[in-house]
Amino acid sequence: MSEMWVNMGPQHPMTHGLWNLRVRIDGEIIVDVDPEMGYLHRGIEKISEDRHYNEVITLMDRTCYVAGMAWEHLYIIAAEDALHIEVPARAQWIRTLTDELQRIASHIMWYAAFVQDLGLMSPFLYGMRDRDLVLDLFQSFTGGRLTYEYNRAGGVRNDLPNGFTDQTRKVMDWLMERFREYDALCLGSEIFRRRCDGIGVLKANDAIPLGVTGPMLRAAGVRRDLRKDRPYAAYDQVEFDVALADAADVTARYLVRMEELRQSVRIVRQTLDWLDKNPGPVLADHLPRWLGAPYAPVGREGYLLKRNYPQGVGFSSVEEPHGEAQAYVVNTGGEHPYRVKFRSPVFANLGAAKQYMIGYRVADIPPIMGSVDICVGEVDR
Amino acid sequence: MAVTLLSVSEDLAGALLRGLASVLPAPLSGWIADPTLITVLAVLLFCAILLGASMINTIMLIWFERKLLGRFMDRRGAMHVGYAGLLQNFADGLKLFRKHTFRPKEADSLGYYSGPTAYMVTSIILFAVLPVSSGWSDGVLPLSLLLALAVFSFAPLFIFVSAWSSNNKYSLLGGMRSAAQMIAYEVPILLAVVAVVIVAGSFDLNVIVAEQQNYWFWGPLVVALVVFVAGMLAEMERIPFDLPEAEAELVEGWNTEYGGMLFAFFMLADYVRALIGSILVVLLFLGGWTLPTYVPAALTSFPLAGIAWFMLKTYLVFALFVWVRAALPRVRTDQLLRIGWMRMIPLSLLAIVLAAALVLVKCLPVFGCVPTMGG
Numbered sequence: 001m002s003e004m005w006v007n008m009g010p011q012h013p014m015t016h017g018l019w020n021l022r023v024r025i026d027g028e029i030i031v032d033v034d035p036e037m038g039y040l041h042r043g044i045e046k047i048s049e050d051r052h053y054n055e056v057i058t059l060m061d062r063t064c065y066v067a068g069m070a071w072e073h074l075y076i077i078a079a080e081d082a083l084h085i086e087v088p089a090r091a092q093w094i095r096t097l098t099d100e101l102q103r104i105a106s107h108i109m110w111y112a113a114f115v116q117d118l119g120l121m122s123p124f125l126y127g128m129r130d131r132d133l134v135l136d137l138f139q140s141f142t143g144g145r146l147t148y149e150y151n152r153a154g155g156v157r158n159d160l161p162n163g164f165t166d167q168t169r170k171v172m173d174w175l176m177e178r179f180r181e182y183d184a185l186c187l188g189s190e191i192f193r194r195r196c197d198g199i200g201v202l203k204a205n206d207a208i209p210l211g212v213t214g215p216m217l218r219a220a221g222v223r224r225d226l227r228k229d230r231p232y233a234a235y236d237q238v239e240f241d242v243a244l245a246d247a248a249d250v251t252a253r254y255l256v257r258m259e260e261l262r263q264s265v266r267i268v269r270q271t272l273d274w275l276d277k278n279p280g281p282v283l284a285d286h287l288p289r290w291l292g293a294p295y296a297p298v299g300r301e302g303y304l305l306k307r308n309y310p311q312g313v314g315f316s317s318v319e320e321p322h323g324e325a326q327a328y329v330v331n332t333g334g335e336h337p338y339r340v341k342f343r344s345p346v347f348a349n350l351g352a353a354k355q356y357m358i359g360y361r362v363a364d365i366p367p368i369m370g371s372v373d374i375c376v377g378e379v380d381r
Numbered sequence: 382m383a384v385t386l387l388s389v390s391e392d393l394a395g396a397l398l399r400g401l402a403s404v405l406p407a408p409l410s411g412w413i414a415d416p417t418l419i420t421v422l423a424v425l426l427f428c429a430i431l432l433g434a435s436m437i438n439t440i441m442l443i444w445f446e447r448k449l450l451g452r453f454m455d456r457r458g459a460m461h462v463g464y465a466g467l468l469q470n471f472a473d474g475l476k477l478f479r480k481h482t483f484r485p486k487e488a489d490s491l492g493y494y495s496g497p498t499a500y501m502v503t504s505i506i507l508f509a510v511l512p513v514s515s516g517w518s519d520g521v522l523p524l525s526l527l528l529a530l531a532v533f534s535f536a537p538l539f540i541f542v543s544a545w546s547s548n549n550k551y552s553l554l555g556g557m558r559s560a561a562q563m564i565a566y567e568v569p570i571l572l573a574v575v576a577v578v579i580v581a582g583s584f585d586l587n588v589i590v591a592e593q594q595n596y597w598f599w600g601p602l603v604v605a606l607v608v609f610v611a612g613m614l615a616e617m618e619r620i621p622f623d624l625p626e627a628e629a630e631l632v633e634g635w636n637t638e639y640g641g642m643l644f645a646f647f648m649l650a651d652y653v654r655a656l657i658g659s660i661l662v663v664l665l666f667l668g669g670w671t672l673p674t675y676v677p678a679a680l681t682s683f684p685l686a687g688i689a690w691f692m693l694k695t696y697l698v699f700a701l702f703v704w705v706r707a708a709l710p711r712v713r714t715d716q717l718l719r720i721g722w723m724r725m726i727p728l729s730l731l732a733i734v735l736a737a738a739l740v741l742v743k744c745l746p747v748f749g750c751v752p753t754m755g756g
Contacts, residue, residue, distance in 0.1 A: 006550050012632060028554075028714055119620050119711030125454040191621055191710050362554065362631075363624060363713040 003031055006362075010039050014366050016113055017376025021353070021369070028361045035353045040380040048340040053079050053153050056340065061147035063342070064378035066109045067321045069102035069138070071378070072151040074318040074327045075340070077232055079153050081314030082331035085287065089234075090280040091155035096234040097271040098138075098150065099318075100264040101168075104175065105134040106321035107261050110373045111182060114254070117366035118195055123185045130178050133171045140164060154284035165272045172265045179261055186254065196250040200368035202356040203248050210355065211348035214323025215260065216372065219253040221246035226319040238270045253371040322346045322373050344378040387427055394422035435508040438692075439652045440470045445696060446652075446703050453707035474649075480641030488638060489546035496543025497639065497646040503535045504653040511660050512586050514670040514687025524584045526665075530571060533616070533657065537563035540625070544635035555634030558714055559625035562615055565721035566622075570612035572729035576605040576736035577665045590669030597668040601739050605732035606666045608725055610701075613658040615721070617651065619702055621709040622717055659698040660691075667694050 009020035018039040024032035044063055048056045060075045061068035073095050080087060112127030135145040141160050142148040150157050186192045202212065204220040217224055225242040227235040243259035245252035314329040323345025332338040349372050357368055398419050402410035412418070444459065444467060451458025459466025484493050510525045510532075522528065537560040544556020578584060580602065581592040599606045615622040626634030636647045663669060670687035672680060680686070712720070 004550060115710070119623065120709070121450070121620075122454045122707045125456060129455055185708070189708075189710060191712050194716055195710060195713060361713060361715065 002026075008365065009036075014117060014369055015376070016369075016374050017379075019350075019374075019376050019379065021365070023357075023362070023365065025362055028363065030357055030360055030362065030365070033353050033357045035350050037347065037350065037376070037379050040376045042381065044381045045340050045342065049336055049338065051337075052335055053083065053337060056337065057149050057151055058147070061144075061149060062377065063381055064320070064322070064375045065146060066375055067102050067106040067378075068146060068148055069098045069150065070106070070318060070320040071325065072148065073099055073233070074316055074320065074325045074342075075329070076151040076153060077316035077318065078314035078327040078329040078340075079331075079337070081316060082312045082329040082337070083153055083314070084310055084312060085154045085284055087155050088281050088284060090159075090275070090278060091282045091284075092233045093271050093274050093278070094156050094160065094282060095151065096238065097268060097275065098148075098156075099233065100267045100271070101134055101137060103264045103321045104261060104268070105131050105138075106373075107257050107264070108134070110257060110321075110370075114367070114370035114373075115186065117370040118192065120185065120192075123182060126178065126181065126185075130175060133174065137164070137168055137171060140167070152283060154287045155282045157283075159282050160275065165276050168268065168272055172268055176262070176265055179258060183258060187251075193251065195364075196254065196367055196371075197247075199250045199360060199364050200253075200356045200371060201247075201249045202352065206355045207248075207352065210352040212323070212352050213345045213348065214320070214373075215243070215253055215256045216323065216349055218243055219245045219256045220248040224324075226317055226324055230317060232316065232318060234271070234274075237274075238267050240264075240267050250367045250371040257373075320345060322375060322378070323349060325378070342378075342381060344381060346372070346375055347379045350374065350379060386430065387423065390426035390430060391419065391423040394419050394426055398422065431508055432505065435505060435653065435656070436649075439649060439656050440474070442652050442656050442696075442699060443470045445699065446706075449700060449703045450707055453704070474645060477645040478642055482641045482643060485548060485638050487548040489548065492542045492546025493638075494643070496539050496546060497636075497643045497650070500536060500539040500543070501646045501650045501653075503532055503539065504650040504657070507532050507653075507657050510586075511657065511664065512590070512669070513660075513691050514685070515587075522585065525586045526574065526578070526584045526589065529586070529657075529661070530574065533654070534563070534567050536616075536654070540635050543639070547635075547638035549638050551631045551633070551637045552635050555625045555631045555637070558631075559618065559635055561714070562618070562622065562625060562717055562721070565718050566612040566615035566725065569608050569721065569725035569729040570616065572726065573605040573609040573612065573732055574665065576602055576729070576732040579733065579736040580739055586664050586669075590664060590671060593668040593671060594674065597666060597673075599666040602666065602732060602736060604728060604735055606662075608729045608732060609665065610662060612725060613662065614702065614705065615717070617655045617658050617702070619655065620706040621711050624711055624714055624717060655699065655702065656695070659695045659702070662698045663691060663694040667698070 003024055003026045006023045006025055007020055008023055009015040010018050012021075015021065020036040020039070022034040022036060023030055024034075042062075044059045048059060051059070056075060056079070057072050060071040063071045108127050108131040112124045112131070115127070116124040138148060139145050141158065141164060142150040144150075202216060202220060204217070204222045207217050207220050208222065213224070221244060223242055223244060226232070227240070228242055240263045241259075243256045243263060245255045311333045312331050314331065315327070317324055317326040324343075325345055326343035328339070328341040329337050330339040357365070360368065398413050402414040404410075405413060447469070448458040448466070459469035462469040462472045484490060507529055510522055510529050512525070540563075541556045541560045544552040544559070547553075577589060577598055580598060581589040583589060583592070618625050624634075625631075626636065631637070636644060639647060670691040672690060681690070683689075
């Protein structure tokens with residue numbers, strides 16, 4: 001059979017979103033790949049320029065629909081940096097907590113989708129079931145299960161409800177047991193190891209120049225985690241280990257993500273202890289009125305404040321569940337950001353597809369692409 | 382001679398036509414009660430009963446799988462149509478039936494339509510040769526096992542024809558995988574069957590079941606059983622060997638371009654083959670409709686006891702396939718073929734050697750003695 005191009009996408013079960021992986025195959029062997037993105041472009045960066053600072057948060061939830069809280073956090077750090085706003089300590093700890101809960105939800109979602117691609121149907125549903133518990137937790141203090149709109153410039157919208165910490169501890173205990181089951185179903189399966197070992201290898205030397213970050217980079221043995229290297233929120237005050245593996249293949253990425261799940265549970269438990277002991281405000285005082293809730297009436301002093309408000313630029317980088325996300329916010333003194341720019345980790349991870357896909361088989365595409373943990377929403381933004 | 386399905390349908394046809402004849406006026410009644418006509422009607426009735434029973438069983442098999450899979454996955458499966466979702470699959474079938482049958486513009490008409498039809502027909506034909514209990518068919522086919530396996534192995538041809546004629550790259554890839562896989566696993570299946578035939582001394586499924594009076598073959602022929610079950614999983618294209626229709630990479634594999642009733646044909650034929658695979662396992666290794674002799678006679682003497690035990694065993698075997706589906710990921714094409722050619726075939730040869738040794742030794746300490754060769 002001669003070589004042919006196959007369009008895997010934009011409507012294909014493997015894509016997990018709306019993008020197109022063009023694959024040139026010789027029989028079952030992949031000769032060339034060409035990832036095509038842009039089907040889900042919504043112009044989030046441009047829309048942000050017409051919105052109040054707090055209104056952009058709504059868009060952040062929709063940037064990556066499985067890791068909304070992490071993207072809110074990413075944007076809000078940059079916005080606070082640009083607006084020169086200090087955040088109370090309790091809000092920082094709550095953000096650490098929500099970040100890690102989001103990482104758990106996102107990684108479980110990744111697990112479910114990944115094993116589904118391998119043909120494992122039961123763990124897919126186990127994953128969705130367990131992720132639901134985390135979403136329930138989110139719902140209890142934000143009201144949303146997927147799009148939260150919880151962060152605010154200067155802190156978070158509201159404090160955690162009564163009994164939240166106990167409930168979360170219970171969920172964490174439950175999840176730690178389930179993670180063991182996940183491992184038994186995957187690592188304990190000979191077929192899984194045969195499908196994943198030595199597949200999709202992306203060594204550190206190839207990954208770093210291409211800007212690959214996150215679990216994919218750590219699976220190549222690179223000790224790079226922004227929570228350690230450039231701590232934000234309360235990450236410098238919690239104890240956790242950076243998950244590492246060195247095989248750089250699909251199994252290594254699986255191991256890294258499963259270890260990150262366990263470390264996230266560890267962090268969540270520490271933040272819960274801290275939050276129990278340290279009540280306090282969750283939103284900064286003396287915020288400019290025009291930053292307030294969307295469409296709230298803007299008072300006279302609000303406009304005065306805005307005119308006199310200092311200008312500035314804000315930058316943030318956050319270890320999002322998929323990798324290193326970065327945000328850049330320019331404040332020229334208006335009530336809208338002048339420019340907002342994001343860096344999506346998945347965009348870079350997908351862009352390196354040629355490095356880790358050529359030479360493998362068509363049947364290897366689902367595990368390899370699954371191990372990248374694609375979220376097309378943040379790729380196209 | 383025990384009551385067979387054919388004799389039942391002959392009685393039925395005779396009663397029907399004679400009843401008609403007694404009502405109708407003179408010349409008509411003579412023609413209608415004609416013995417030839419009765420035989421023709423009996424054969425038609427036989428086929429209708431067989432088709433109806435096999436279709437209902439196939440659809441119930443789908444329900445069984447959905448419910449069982451649901452339990453494995455911590456959910457309940459179909460619940461809303463009928464009691465516990467019993468009618469869900471009938472509703473699904475009706476929906477597919479009402480759909481417009483279409484053909485992609487570039488698809489080859491002959492292959493596109495004849496592929497699924499032939500696949501379906503050759504799958505259903507198999508029910509005619511498989512005995513379900515001692516009163517099902519009276520052993521007129523001395524080579525029924527061989528015939529069943531021969532018809533069973535038509536499938537790759539029709540799958541490949543329908544895949545190729547759909548003119549879709551995914552279909553073509555799926556069809557080629559399917560053909561390679563089925564041909565590779567045909568060999569170990571046949572060799573495993575040879576082990577059974579060596580011990581039973583016959584290709585007649587009735588005789589094979591009768592030979593399992595003393596002990597079922599799964600015990601002494603466990604190697605052959607393992608090979609046969611694994612090969613059947615590959616032949617049925619179920620997880621872990623469902624890569625011809627691996628949805629993650631090939632969308633829906635060789636039936637990507639099919640919709641409506643033609644898709645239903647494929648789906649139904651897949652489950653017909655799953656049912657036949659389970660039936661073959663029961664017939665060859667689990668004693669068919671018989672129970673061990675130490676079981677109280679009350680359990681085997683109630684009416685239709687043979688069919689009841691047979692169905693129970695069949696569904697239990699199918700439950701094993703469902704369990705495998707719930708627990709395992711799918712393998713890769715090259716791994717599948719390597720397992721087939723390099724693991725399964727040596728194992729099945731080993732099974733043949735063991736079977737030959739069993740015939741020589743004649744008696745095993747736990748299981749008892751082989752009946753005399755040729756039964």
